[in-house]
Amino acid sequence: MRVGVEFGQVFSVRGAAKKLLTCRVVFGRLRVAVVVPAFNEELAVAATVRSVPGFVDHVLVVDDASADRTFHEASRHLRRGLEVLRHPENRGVGAAIATGYRRARELDVDVAVVMAGDGQMDPADLPSLLAPIAAARADYVKGNRFRAPGVWRAMPPARLAGNILLSLATRVTSGYTHLFDSQCGYTAASRRALEVIHHTGLFPRYGYPNDLLARLHAAALTVEDVPVRAVYGPHWRSGIRLRTVIYPMSFVLLRSWARRVLGGPIRVEVPERAPAEPSCASAS
Ligand SMILES: Nc1nc2c(ncn2[C@@H]2O[C@H](COP(=O)(O)OP(=O)(O)O)[C@@H](O)[C@H]2O)c(=O)[nH]1
Ligand SMILES: [Mg+2]
Numbered sequence: 001m002r003v004g005v006e007f008g009q010v011f012s013v014r015g016a017a018k019k020l021l022t023c024r025v026v027f028g029r030l031r032v033a034v035v036v037p038a039f040n041e042e043l044a045v046a047a048t049v050r051s052v053p054g055f056v057d058h059v060l061v062v063d064d065a066s067a068d069r070t071f072h073e074a075s076r077h078l079r080r081g082l083e084v085l086r087h088p089e090n091r092g093v094g095a096a097i098a099t100g101y102r103r104a105r106e107l108d109v110d111v112a113v114v115m116a117g118d119g120q121m122d123p124a125d126l127p128s129l130l131a132p133i134a135a136a137r138a139d140y141v142k143g144n145r146f147r148a149p150g151v152w153r154a155m156p157p158a159r160l161a162g163n164i165l166l167s168l169a170t171r172v173t174s175g176y177t178h179l180f181d182s183q184c185g186y187t188a189a190s191r192r193a194l195e196v197i198h199h200t201g202l203f204p205r206y207g208y209p210n211d212l213l214a215r216l217h218a219a220a221l222t223v224e225d226v227p228v229r230a231v232y233g234p235h236w237r238s239g240i241r242l243r244t245v246i247y248p249m250s251f252v253l254l255r256s257w258a259r260r261v262l263g264g265p266i267r268v269e270v271p272e273r274a275p276a277e278p279s280c281a282s283a284s
């Protein structure tokens with residue numbers, strides 16, 4: 001069991017002038033798993049696993065029946081708590097995350113973070129995602145790239161337009177009118193959120209974040225969004241194609257909206273929110 005963690009301590013060699021940055025984040029006894037969904041990510045998955053900060057207790061890679069060497073590459077890095085799970089056939093990103101969440105629940109972690117296997121999530125943002133859960137302020141935390149500087153330059157224009165449109169639609173269909181960037185997959189789920197997801201399920205393909213937010217809202221969970229950096233490297237690619245996502249996405253949004261208007265709340269026995277940890281202390 002962890003008693004405290006230190007993240008991203010960077011000291012210069014000599015003196016205060018060369019001291020670049022010291023950031024110490026104490027999350028107390030919080031046990032953290034990082035779930036890494038990966039489909040044909042042989043080029044990026046090893047670096048993604050390597051980038052997960054040392055304080056994370058479990059790294060759960062879920063290879064969604066990749067046709068390439070994703071499984072091999074993900075298993076290469078010898079680190080404490082690394083598990084590489086594999087679907088026998090491709091089931092979609094939502095299903096891959098559900099597999100990781102199931103394992104995280106078995107491991108009895110306090111928080112399960114999702115970090116895609118394509119290296120699009122900056123590990124430096126991890127403490128921001130954990131802090132609202134450590135402070136017992138939120139049950140689920142998601143990244144919001146629109147609250148971070150540089151998003152307008154970093155994100156390709158078609159992505160900007162799609163994300164803005166879907167974020168506005170998801171405000172209506174989910175009920176969380178204070179949230180934005182619904183498509184950001186960088187998230188942290190507390191035990192309470194994992195419990196709701198365990199009982200209500202997760203949409204298996206693209207569209208799972210929009211569906212999930214609606215389910216969390218129906219279960220009356222508190223969701224917060226925090227700024228995270230938009231990462232679109234030179235080799236960026238995505239499995240999202242307009243013609244293949246338009247129907248499932250419309251279905252998910254319409255279903256969430258109809259459930260919200262007609263269905264009423266989801267009744268799930270969720271555990272009490274854990275008390276606040278001594279959350280964040282910065283040293284210089
Ligand atoms: N395209 C695709 N990605 C999957 C699947 N299963 C898991 N993933 C992973 O889910 C993550 C997000 O997918 P990506 O296509 O990059 O979505 P985007 O970042 O929103 O454009 C990546 O790490 C994928 O490797 C799947 O069936 N299809
Ligand atoms: Mg991606």
